[in-house]
């Protein structure tokens with residue numbers, strides 16, 4: 001089956017995630033923010049980088065509309081075509097409403113307002129693609145797809161903001177980015193243990209557990225291990241699917257990632273390493289050099305230590321720091337040249353170069369550079 005994916009704020013990162021989960025040959029970028037994925041099934045809950053997904057129809061839309069199950073219909077339309085405009089989209093919505101009315105159906109249209117596409121918030125709040133007869137038609141050029149879901153922003157916000165143990169100083173890794181790291185590391189493997197050797201308050205561990213992986217967290221700070229434990233306990237209490245007897249295993253211990261011996265050996269590593277102190281302005285050149293040096297030595301000492309403990313082929317996805325320059329560009333940790341010596345290869349993606357895998361908000365001084373490595 002072919003799915004139309006609407007990519008998130010960083011489309012290249014979203015594409016890398018799709019390539020990791022479905023393999024490059026099954027992913028095709030068709031516009032700056034759209035891709036087609038060929039897969040047997042696809043769940044948006046698994047994806048951190050895509051915001052909407054629809055199953056592409058290979059038969060006329062009219063046929064689909066005339067065969068909907070009984071009951072009231074909620075209908076929304078998003079047209080991502082280059083020449084789409086809000087008025088035309090609304091006219092199309094009215095046309096489909098009339099067609100359905102002629103079949104005796106009761107229809108509520110979701111207004112698209114000043115845009116030709118429904119925002120992911122509008123789609124999500126109207127449960128389009130999530131409930132029977134809550135339908136979103138997603139169009140792009142010759143493609144027509146029926147939504148199978150929108151990013152669950154309510155669930156993300158709950159997981160992010162309602163966690164009992166939070167630490168502004170350690171910084172908040174967005175759950176979406178944690179999911180992306182997990183997908184880049186595991187490439188969708190069904191089970192296994194994910195290690196986060198800089199686990200902080202446990203965002204990566206939480207998202208890993210939700211995806212059904214066993215989790216292993218270590219951190220230099222005892223306080224952070226306590227926080228991770230509190231957050232995981234809270235998540236297990238709150239989440240029905242984690243309460244069952246086959247809930248994933250948790251292992252947490254204090255440890256310096258540059259020296260620690262992890263036992264048992266993890267299957268995958270997903271982590272945001274220590275990003276250094278939060279900054280309120282771009283660092284001056286001398287300060288930047290120091291920050292880069294510190295991050296590089298932490299990263300290479302960690303990779304050297306880990307490399308002695310994991311078998312060839314083990315995959316790691318890491319978020320490492322990059323700093324904003326006064327001219328608005330970002331300057332990162334120069335680790336690529338060292339990888340060979342350290343015993344790793346960097347994974348390459350068809351649609352995203354190394355520099356494309358930079359995750360940041362305009363107002364952030366410290367950005368996250370994503371690197372995906374495989375032990376040689």
Ligand SMILES: C[S@@+](CC[C@H](N)C(=O)[O-])C[C@H]1O[C@@H](n2cnc3c(N)ncnc32)[C@H](O)[C@@H]1O
Nearest residue numbers: 198199200201202203204219220256257272274
């Ligand atoms: C940015 S936080 C990690 C966030 C975390 N990945 C998450 O999912 O919430 C970085 C953490 O690295 C820890 N840290 C710093 N140096 C370390 C080291 N050498 N070994 C292990 N942990 C370290 C800090 O205590 C901090 O909790």
